[in-house]
Amino acid sequence: MPDTPAARTPRSLPALPLRVLAVLLAAALLSSCAVRTTSMLRDPNTVRIALNGWVGYEASAAVLAYLLEHELDYQTQLVRIDEQPAWQAMDQGAVDVIVENWGHDDLMELYGPGGNGTVVDGGPTGNKGTLGWYVPRYLVEEYPGIDTVEGVREHAEIFATAETGDKGQFLAGDPGFVTQDQGMINHFGLDLEIVYAGSEAAQITEVRERYADREPVLFYFYEPQWLFEELDLVHVEFPPYREGCDSDLADVACDYPAYDLNKIFRAGFAEDGGPAYELLDNWRWTNADQNAVARMIADEGMDPDDAAQRWVRANPDTWRPWLPEGERG
Amino acid sequence: MAVGSASAPAPPAAAGPPAPSAPPGPADRARRRAANRWVLAAALLLVLGAGFAAARILDTPAWLGAFPAATGEWLTARLDSAYAWIVANRNTSPLFLYGFNYVSVGLGSAVVLVNQALTLLTWPGVVVLGVFAAWRAAGWRVALLVLAAFASFALTGLWNEAMTTLALIITSVLIALAVGVPLGVLAGLRPAVDRALRPVLDFLQIMPAFAYLMPMLLLFGIGNPAAAVATVLYAVPPAVRITALAVRGVDPGAVEAGTSLGSTPWQLLTRVRLPMAWRTIMLGVNQTIMLAVSMVVIASVIGAGGLGDAIYQALSKVNVGQATEAGAAIVLMAIALDRVTGAAGEGGRTPAVPARWRTPVLAGGLAAGAAAVAAGHLAGVRGWPPDWSVSVAQPLNSVQAAAQSALGGATGALGDLLLRGVLNPLSALLTGIPWWLVVLVAAGFGFVFAGARAALTGGLAVLATGLLGVWDNAMDTLSQVLVAAAVTVALGVALGVLAARRDLLAALLRPVLDTMQTLPPFVYLIPAVALFGVGRVPALAAAVVFALPPVVRLVNDGIRGVDPGAVEAAVAQGSTPRQLLTKVQLPLARPALLLAVNQGIMMVLAMVVMGALVGAGSLGYDVVFGLKQNQLGLGLTSGVAIVCLGLLLDRVTQGQRTAHA
Numbered sequence: 001m002p003d004t005p006a007a008r009t010p011r012s013l014p015a016l017p018l019r020v021l022a023v024l025l026a027a028a029l030l031s032s033c034a035v036r037t038t039s040m041l042r043d044p045n046t047v048r049i050a051l052n053g054w055v056g057y058e059a060s061a062a063v064l065a066y067l068l069e070h071e072l073d074y075q076t077q078l079v080r081i082d083e084q085p086a087w088q089a090m091d092q093g094a095v096d097v098i099v100e101n102w103g104h105d106d107l108m109e110l111y112g113p114g115g116n117g118t119v120v121d122g123g124p125t126g127n128k129g130t131l132g133w134y135v136p137r138y139l140v141e142e143y144p145g146i147d148t149v150e151g152v153r154e155h156a157e158i159f160a161t162a163e164t165g166d167k168g169q170f171l172a173g174d175p176g177f178v179t180q181d182q183g184m185i186n187h188f189g190l191d192l193e194i195v196y197a198g199s200e201a202a203q204i205t206e207v208r209e210r211y212a213d214r215e216p217v218l219f220y221f222y223e224p225q226w227l228f229e230e231l232d233l234v235h236v237e238f239p240p241y242r243e244g245c246d247s248d249l250a251d252v253a254c255d256y257p258a259y260d261l262n263k264i265f266r267a268g269f270a271e272d273g274g275p276a277y278e279l280l281d282n283w284r285w286t287n288a289d290q291n292a293v294a295r296m297i298a299d300e301g302m303d304p305d306d307a308a309q310r311w312v313r314a315n316p317d318t319w320r321p322w323l324p325e326g327e328r329g
Numbered sequence: 330m331a332v333g334s335a336s337a338p339a340p341p342a343a344a345g346p347p348a349p350s351a352p353p354g355p356a357d358r359a360r361r362r363a364a365n366r367w368v369l370a371a372a373l374l375l376v377l378g379a380g381f382a383a384a385r386i387l388d389t390p391a392w393l394g395a396f397p398a399a400t401g402e403w404l405t406a407r408l409d410s411a412y413a414w415i416v417a418n419r420n421t422s423p424l425f426l427y428g429f430n431y432v433s434v435g436l437g438s439a440v441v442l443v444n445q446a447l448t449l450l451t452w453p454g455v456v457v458l459g460v461f462a463a464w465r466a467a468g469w470r471v472a473l474l475v476l477a478a479f480a481s482f483a484l485t486g487l488w489n490e491a492m493t494t495l496a497l498i499i500t501s502v503l504i505a506l507a508v509g510v511p512l513g514v515l516a517g518l519r520p521a522v523d524r525a526l527r528p529v530l531d532f533l534q535i536m537p538a539f540a541y542l543m544p545m546l547l548l549f550g551i552g553n554p555a556a557a558v559a560t561v562l563y564a565v566p567p568a569v570r571i572t573a574l575a576v577r578g579v580d581p582g583a584v585e586a587g588t589s590l591g592s593t594p595w596q597l598l599t600r601v602r603l604p605m606a607w608r609t610i611m612l613g614v615n616q617t618i619m620l621a622v623s624m625v626v627i628a629s630v631i632g633a634g635g636l637g638d639a640i641y642q643a644l645s646k647v648n649v650g651q652a653t654e655a656g657a658a659i660v661l662m663a664i665a666l667d668r669v670t671g672a673a674g675e676g677g678r679t680p681a682v683p684a685r686w687r688t689p690v691l692a693g694g695l696a697a698g699a700a701a702v703a704a705g706h707l708a709g710v711r712g713w714p715p716d717w718s719v720s721v722a723q724p725l726n727s728v729q730a731a732a733q734s735a736l737g738g739a740t741g742a743l744g745d746l747l748l749r750g751v752l753n754p755l756s757a758l759l760t761g762i763p764w765w766l767v768v769l770v771a772a773g774f775g776f777v778f779a780g781a782r783a784a785l786t787g788g789l790a791v792l793a794t795g796l797l798g799v800w801d802n803a804m805d806t807l808s809q810v811l812v813a814a815a816v817t818v819a820l821g822v823a824l825g826v827l828a829a830r831r832d833l834l835a836a837l838l839r840p841v842l843d844t845m846q847t848l849p850p851f852v853y854l855i856p857a858v859a860l861f862g863v864g865r866v867p868a869l870a871a872a873v874v875f876a877l878p879p880v881v882r883l884v885n886d887g888i889r890g891v892d893p894g895a896v897e898a899a900v901a902q903g904s905t906p907r908q909l910l911t912k913v914q915l916p917l918a919r920p921a922l923l924l925a926v927n928q929g930i931m932m933v934l935a936m937v938v939m940g941a942l943v944g945a946g947s948l949g950y951d952v953v954f955g956l957k958q959n960q961l962g963l964g965l966t967s968g969v970a971i972v973c974l975g976l977l978l979d980r981v982t983q984g985q986r987t988a989h990a
Contacts, residue, residue, distance in 0.1 A: 081631060084958055085551060088546070088547075091416065092551055161862070162749055163748065165753070174957070175957045176958065195946070196950050198940075198946075201854070204647050205855055206944075301722070
């Protein structure tokens with residue numbers, strides 16, 4: 001803080017910034033007499049893609065954004081946001097599409113045609129998603145059968161850490177993901193305590209550290225995921241999913257369901273149609289396609305846009321059919 | 330005056346017996362009072378221990394057991410149904426159609442407009458105009474700094490992200506000032522307004538940002554609108570507080586002179602008060618900008634984009650180097666904005682341009698800017714060309730990997746020790762004691778250290794965490810905060826004392842502390858996990874890193890500020906350096922030490938939610954979980970509980986400061 005007394009020449013007040021602000025606000029308000037949240041200033045030629053926080057999703061979004069920009073002359077905006085808020089963003093009109101959705105029947109009920117009517121199911125992306133519990137391969141070799149419910153129950157104590165004391169530690173990841181772990185622990189009577197890593201980055205760091213030291217670790221994870229390229233991980237077998245076996249989240253008698261991942265569109269975006277919608281609607285690819293791009297992003301540290309460009313150049317036969325009829329050239 | 334530096338719940342030994350050679354008189358009485366205080370605090374700790382033992386022995390009967398859950402459940406259910414109502418009625422209810430949506434659309438559009446203006450200027454235009462403005466306002470040193478900041482955005486390939494962030498900062502800061510400065514003036518002129526505003530500002534400053542992102546995005550919409558409102562709320566308190574302080578501090582003689590000259594109240598304000606308070610107000614502007622910078626990173630969680638986004642993107646691939654690059658860009662932006670506004674406030678380093686040259690210089694600068702913009706457009710520049718980027722992510726990652734393998738074993742063992750020896754027992758103690766005893770003891774601590782009002786506030790604040798339905802989590806979080814604060818204060822005081830005695834060390838520490846304070850905490854969360862594993866220990870480490878700078882700085886300043894006469898006298902009487910420190914410097918720097926303790930605790934508390942991202946669990950985790958899983962009830966009650974813990978710790982530590990300062 002200046003310590004000379006405030007006796008020097010008085011300065012004029014910052015009138016300019018205030019005036020600029022007033023003009024900006026007035027312009028913003030004038031341009032939007034309607035006051036639905038969808039009225040925000042934006043470029044109609046911009047497609048806004050929600051970007052959830054895992055690399056596989058990022059790979060899909062990058063390729064679609066690249067094609068929209070370079071084949072169809074759209075601008076794209078990737079809005080980084082978590083799974084559930086992304087649905088809300090669509091309801092508010094702030095994003096146009098979610099390109100990899102994992103289940104969320106409850107949200108479809110709330111926002112879909114039966115509820116607010118602001119989102120529609122866009123059909124499968126072609127990717128298959130698996131959620132579940134994983135252990136490193138070396139652990140299965142050391143404790144055969146540890147990749148089954150019985151094995152986990154028998155050896156729970158080897159997963160104990162200073163955080164969990166006598167109980168085994170089950171390492172959960174990002175708080176935003178779909179989980180039923182506590183219900184599975186309860187139902188199968190496993191002597192495990194969940195430690196919430198709190199973010200996927202923290203979870204992966206911890207798994208890598210344990211892996212490097214060949215220490216036991218049991219954790220929630222999912223496929224497709226780039227870490228499988230780096231570490232040899234095994235899915236722990238639980239009784240397979242049956243309809244309704246996860247209805248009580250405190251007592252879940254089965255593994256996670258296998259997901260046919262799908263797209264979700266903002267209802268208005270789907271109704272307006274246009275080449276961008278047609279491309280996104282036509283788009284379908286395989287786990288191998290997604291992994292190829294995800295690997296470039298995660299392992300080689302490529303910029304997602306560069307990775308998308310490389311994939312697009314190498315695979316024209318895959319993506320050309322996605323383009324609207326008139327644009328396939 | 331033999332009171333040791335106050336560490337959070339100090340062990341009774343810290344009171345120490347009075348030294349026989351101490352001078353008699355009022356100092357003696359003060360010392361005895363202080364010693365009594367520590368005896369009482371020790372007694373309170375014994376009561377806690379007894380309560381824990383009793384609950385254990387009696388096998389936790391109902392009256393000694395858990396906090397009744399009814400109120401918490403009721404509150405959570407209310408909040409969740411409010412959430413459902415808003416989701417169902419956002420585009421039909423008049424409250425939104427004629428209320429919130431106006432704010433939302435206006436703000437969102439403002440950010441977009443500013444961003445488009447920056448895009449329209451192209452990067453050469455932004456650089457030329459920015460550097461020229463910095464030179465004109467603050468001199469060539471600052472102009473060079475601004476140039477360096479722009480260069481860092483460009484060379485790391487983060488130009489567009491930096492402009493998005495800058496647009497959000499500009500919009501939010503302008504709004505925060507448009508709201509905060511008038512409120513501050515009002516609070517400065519009318520004590521009643523000041524009293525009414527103070528608890529609101531306290532609340533805004535302690536409430537973890539993550540906790541109010543949730544209601545913001547619900548009311549104002551995801552992306553820029555919610556981000557702007559949240560940033561404004563987070564950044565507005567210093568604008569109000571410092572403006573009020575500045576207006577109140579205006580020389581009454583000048584005001585009287587103005588009045589006697591027949592000025593109207595409006596003239597008095599605009600011609601006398603505000604101009605005279607201008608330089609202090611600029612300090613508030615400066616603080617507002619700094620807070621806005623730290624908030625825009627968090628705002629990226631709700632789709633605000635920009636540099637924060639780049640950090641998340643790097644973190645999702647566990648690429649610490651890349652995250653550090655983006656973090657460094659934010660640090661440079663913060664430092665550049667800080668120096669420009671700081672210099673504009675002081676006015677000392679503004680280049681002396683003769684009056685008749687002012688217009689030509691301005692015109693020249695604008696012309697150069699316009700030329701750069703035109704050149705940019707002619708060359709078809711849309712952003713910084715990606716081929717011109719250099720990346721230091723790879724070397725940074727190697728450094729991190731090396732540090733990790735060198736330190737990993739030792740830190741892991743230290744972490745286990747901390748967990749088993751301190752964190753687990755303390756958490757078990759706090760959650761195992763009957764809740765009403767904790768409430769009473771919290772009030773007791775408030776009374777012992779800060780008097781009746783603090784006792785009431787502290788007791789009620791702890792009670793409130795129970796009423797919110799998050800008692801166990803609150804106690805666990807409290808245990809973590811206390812340990813982290815104790816470590817922070819111990820390290821901070823030691824470092825501060827050393828820095829006060831060695832100018833070289835102080836000079837070396839300064840840039841390190843600056844960086845630690847402005848670097849977004851996300852960046853060092855991952856190294857913390859790599860060193861300590863997932864759990865409460867890495868959270869503690871990250872909190873210590875974040876909270877250390879102000880403690881070191883305050884202790885250093887406090888000791889250096891001790892009256893040189895007193896130091897000289899002590900040296901002349903043959904004090905050893907150790908005696909000089911413990912008998913003269915530390916006692917005389919007491920107000921600064923207490924402020925350091927208070928600030929250390931508050932900063933640790935601000936990291937509770939960040940800690941949840943590396944496995945600290947408890948209140949912080951529920952705040953994040955609530956935000957990510959759309960559970961307003963859980964997220965908001967946990968967030969408010971953190972505010973309650975903040976109130977307790979602040980009142981207990983701050984009260985003593987004001988009583989003695």
